[in-house]
Every structure is written in C-alpha cells, then in structure tokens.
Amino acid sequence: MRLLLILLLFGALPAPLAAQCQLCRQDGKDTAIAARKASMPLRVEVDTQLDMGRVAVGASGGEVEIDPLTGARRLRGDVRDLGGFAVTGVVTVSGEPGAEVRVTLPPSVDLESGSGASARVTGLATDLGAAPRLGPDGRLVFRFGGRLQVAGAIDGDYRGRIPVTVEYP
Numbered sequence: 134m135r136l137l138l139i140l141l142l143f144g145a146l147p148a149p150l151a152a153q154c155q156l157c158r159q160d161g162k163d164t165a166i167a168a169r170k171a172s173m174p175l176r177v178e179v180d181t182q183l184d185m186g187r188v189a190v191g192a193s194g195g196e197v198e199i200d201p202l203t204g205a206r207r208l209r210g211d212v213r214d215l216g217g218f219a220v221t222g223v224v225t226v227s228g229e230p231g232a233e234v235r236v237t238l239p240p241s242v243d244l245e246s247g248s249g250a251s252a253r254v255t256g257l258a259t260d261l262g263a264a265p266r267l268g269p270d271g272r273l274v275f276r277f278g279g280r281l282q283v284a285g286a287i288d289g290d291y292r293g294r295i296p297v298t299v300e301y302p
Contacts (some may be wrong), residue, residue: 173271175228177299183254185281186219188212192271194285199278201260212283221260221276226299230271233264237298239276246289256280257295 160248175222185197195210199221206219225233238257246252257279277297 153284173228173229175234175278175299175301177297178225178227179222179297180225181220181223183222183277183279183295184218184220185282187217189215190283190285190287192285194283196280196282198256198280201258201276201278204276204278211283211285221278222295223274224275224297224299225278226267226275227271228267228301230267230269232267233265233302234273235300235302236261236265237300238279239296242293242295243293244281244293246287246291248287248289250287250289252283252287252291254279254281254293254295 183199185199188197188208189212191211191213193211195208195212197212197219198209199205199206199219200207201221204219204221208214210262228234236259238259240257241253241255242257243251243253257277259275259277261275265273265275277295279295281290281291
C-alpha cells in the first residue's frame with residue numbers, strides 16, 4: 134500500500150522533479166527481478182562441515198589451515214599430523230536463478246572443547262569469485278576454509294558454529 138501511495142505522489146510532482154525521478158527509476162525488468170527475488174528467498178544448507186583433521190599441538194601452539202580452493206591442509210608451528218581427513222566446508226545456496234548474491238563469513242569464530250579449552254578459527258575464506266551468482270537452476274555450491282589457531286598443548290575435540298550469511302545485494 135505504501136509503494137502505491139509513493140507512485141501516486143510522483144505522478145503529482147511538477148515536471149522538472151518528475152524528470153529527475155525518472156533518471157533513478159528502475160526499468161520493468163529490474164522490478165520484475167526484484168519481485169521474483171522477494172518470492173524466492175535464499176536457502177542456505179551446509180552440506181559438509183569444516184574439519185581440520187586430527188593433529189597434536191605442542192607447548193608452543195600452532196595453526197592448521199585448510200585452503201578453500203585446493204582443500205590442502207597446511208600445518209604451522211608446533212603441530213604434528215595424526216592422520217584423519219581434513220575437509221573444506223561445503224555450502225549450497227538456492228534462490229532466484231541467475232541472481233547475484235553476497236556471501237559473508239565472520240572474521241573469526243571461537244571453538245570450545247568438551248573440557249572447556251578454546252581455540253580460534255580465523256581467515257575464513259571461500260572459493261567464490263568477486264561477484265558470485267546463482268546458476269540457471271537457482272543453485273550455487275561453494276567451499277570454505279580457514280586457519281585453526283591453538284595456543285598450546287591443550288587436547289580436545291574443538292567444536293563451534295561458523296555462521297554463513299548469504300543475501301541478495
């Protein structure tokens with residue numbers, strides 16, 4: 134109802150102001166796309182959780198990094214590989230076919246072990262390009278990785294939630 138009232142007010146403006154408003158008006162195609170986006174909200178599903186694998190961390194601590202592009206795991210500092218699989222996170226987004234989306238990951242996430250110890254994941258990044266778009270089928274699948282920083286010889290199974298925000302720009 135409010136949108137209709139605004140449109141009626143534009144029609145009642147003097148000619149010079151109406152001409153200015155037409156310069157910033159969306160064409161019919163943009164309006165139709167915006168309406169479809171509103172009727173097709175984005176859906177985000179985490180298909181695979183980020184997993185740094187099994188490592189032992191010595192007294193001086195270290196980092197485990199998972200590259201989102203290659204899936205490669207790199208160890209830095211006083212960290213030893215104990216095997217297991219390191220896996221990038223995988224997310225599927227569904228929405229308006231062909232629509233551009235903005236994907237946001239937090240700068241860091243704190244993790245906790247069952248014993249109350251903590252670690253931090255930083256440098257979260259995706260394998261997406263600069264302007265990601267949903268495909269013709271309305272889907273976009275991307276991977277993400279990051280760096281797990283552990284202060285020192287504190288063992289545990291660290292867990293936490295990494296919020297992934299996806300929106301139409």
